[in-house]
Amino acid sequence: MFHKAVLLSLGIFALTGCDAQKKAKSDTKTSEMSSTNTKASDQNGHIIYFSEGENRFLKDYKLNVTFKGVSEDSRCPEGVNCIWAGVAVAQVEVMGTYSRPVVLDLASMNHEARNYHQSAEVNGYTITLENIAPHPKADSGAKALAGKYKIGISIKKKDSRSEESTRK
Known part of the structure; x- marks a missing residue:
């Protein structure tokens, strides 16, 4: 009988320990998300962050945006001296x-000259790649x-006034 009571109490302690770990993980995720949201609101809320493969509908712009991946990353690795800084291309x-x-x-x-463009125009908006992380490592x-x-x-609304002035 005593053995059953010990085993039962050990089982309860193990389950409460697992629950505490789950809560700690969810608290960590919540704090990471809030720090990402603060990052996203930097520079008056103009930068929107995406993880690779992420898809979002942006109501303010009526656009569905998906970060497909990186097709090229020839940036100079950290800690290495390079002749050219290199470039990363996000799709x-x-x-x-x-x-x-x-x-x-x-x-x-x-x-x-190499056909690299940081910005593109779609549906009356100019979409600009502001940053890409992480940076390649030497090893x-x-x-x-x-x-x-x-x-x-x-994402910025294309200014119709500047378009008219370039046409004249």
């Missing part, structure tokens, strides 16, 4: 409420980062 799929999906190749920098390179990328994009 972002954008679809308006009444338009077909368009896949944009947004680069971490503008370089016209592992960009291949080790597959599936771990996060990007920050900004």
Whole structure:
């Protein structure tokens, strides 16, 4: 009888310990999400962050945005001296409420000669790649980062006045 009581109490302690671990994990996730949301509201709320593979409908812009992945990452690894800084190209799929999906190749920098563009125009909006993380490391390179990328994009309404002034 005594053995059964000990086993029962050990079982209860084990289950409460598991529950405490689950709560700690959810508290950690909540704090991570809140820190990400604070990050997203930096610079007057103009930067929107996406994890690789993430899809979101942005009500303010009436756009569905999906971060498909990174097609190229030739950025110079941390701790290495390079001749060229390199570039990362993120594939972002954008679809308006009444338009077909368009896949944009947004680069971490503008370089016209190599056809790298940091911004693209879709449905009257200019979408700009503001940042891409993490940066490649010297020991592992960009291949080790597959599936771990996060990007920050900004979306601005295309100014119709500036368009008219360029036409004149």
